[in-house]
Amino acid sequence: MSHPRLLPRPVAARSVPGEFPLDAATTITAPGAPATTAAWLQSALRPATGLPLPVTDEQSESAIVLTLRPELGPEAYRLESGPTGVRIEGGDTGGVFYGCQALLQLLPPRIYRNSRISDERWAVPGAVVEDAPRFGWRGAMLDVARHFLPKREVLRFIDLMAMHRLNTLHLHLTDDQGWRVEIRRFPRLTETGGWRRSSQLGSTIDDLTEDRPHGGYYTQDDIREIVAHAAERGVTVVPEIDVPGHSQAAIAAYPELGVTHEQLEVMTRWGVSPHTLNAEESTIDFFRHVFDEIMALFPSAFIGMGGDECPKDQWKGDPRTQELIAERGLADENALQSWFITRIAAHVAERGRRVFGWDEILEGELPPGVAVASWRGMTGAVTAARRGFDVVSCPDDQVYLDYRQSEHPDEPIPVSVPVTLADAYAFDPVPDGLSDEQAARVLGGQANLWSEHMDTPRMVDYYAFPRLCAVAEALWCGPDQRHFDEFSTRLYDAHLPRLDAIGVEYRPRTGPLPWQTRPGIVGAPATKADHEAHMNRRVAAIRS
CATH class of the missing domain: 3.30.379.10 (Chitobiase/beta-hexosaminidase domain 2-like)
Incomplete structure (x- = not known):
């Protein structure tokens, strides 16, 4: 026992x-x-x-x-x-x-x-x-682009990961709302892209704005310290530079990277920017240099390049982009995105590393060696494994820890469907319907912490814990070893006192404490049925 x-x-x-x-x-x-x-x-x-x-x-x-x-x-x-x-x-x-x-x-x-x-x-x-662990990839994705997390808090988060036997920190370093890592060849990425003039409060288009600048970035010495601290605790840091979408902060710094070349500001609203990178060779060269500096800082086998939620409207309406599609013999804008990803992936592979991207990259052809993060349910995991690609499972309805934790009316800025402690504990990275050979493609899984509504380290604690404890056990143990009632007893009687001693401000069993609520700031809750229908539409292009 x-x-x-x-x-x-x-x-x-x-x-x-x-x-x-x-x-x-x-x-x-x-x-x-x-x-x-x-x-x-x-x-x-x-x-x-x-x-x-x-x-x-x-x-x-x-x-x-x-x-x-x-x-x-x-x-x-x-x-x-x-x-x-x-x-x-x-x-x-x-x-x-x-x-x-x-x-x-x-x-x-x-x-x-x-x-x-x-x-x-x-x-x-x-x-x-x-x-001994069941999976080799037991991770957490930490978004420091939407809200910057100071270095000391990243080090603390790594300590908490290691305490729970989690061994992979997927660090989401760039997005439309901020660029968080120093690239010495291109200093404006942090000088301009590292801060925004204001931030959205809430999840809908009509939400309030906090007219307060937000910013910050990690120097290369900071990154070396983070990587070394993690390595001493058995944690590998996998960086992500998100391209060719989610790139407005980079375009704000260097307008020549955009389709229109217009001067933009770093995005102040949440969601997905319509501004994507252009597909010029000069842009590929720019990001080759970016990834070279990233690979010099991060020794991880995998290097994240995003590839998710890339709007195609600018490409469709831009004569120059259409000319490039024709010159390269590509079928359409989806093929152009695959071309972009393949070019970066080849550069990364030449340096002995492997690209890691979100499951949208399955919507086109992929080079060998790419690993896929399946976030839109488990469809991406099934499709990738059947196509011979390695998989990290992170389905949003099970392990997106920015989603609301219950139907409690005081959950702060409630987003999407509830992901309860029991939901997180029931997570199994290996989807049904795979052969043994295909199931072996599943490297493991991770929980994802998107930070639109985590504007302080205290709120990171609230959203992450104790659900991250449940995910950690799900990734360590096989389903036949897990029993939620027994886990709950162990968690509440023995483990939460440890988190109390450390000072982790987790969500209490009875619901948020008064200072963990966000009165007057609405979210975007969804029913499970509406969410499932929405995701089914989104993954239609990659279904086998």
């Missing part, structure tokens, strides 16, 4: 007699295991315990021992604790780290506080835990 304190739920865990007290004699030893993991564990245990916990080469009589055991497999671990000490074995660096995370969860929740707690007796209960 699973140990009641752990989240995500481990494959196997049992209590054993005895305990291991932490005291002034306790050391951390890492024979063959990464020194960075030992140092991280020391830094995690020291503040609340007040103990020195030195990292030593020689094992003492009172030791936490970290070691590699490759036969366990990627990210797998085995933890054994008892009167003689704690031993954590990992199949790789990630496995050792997750064993350390499990160790923290065996201790009282106050271990997550940042100052010494003198009235707590720190002892690890006797336990044997054997664990």
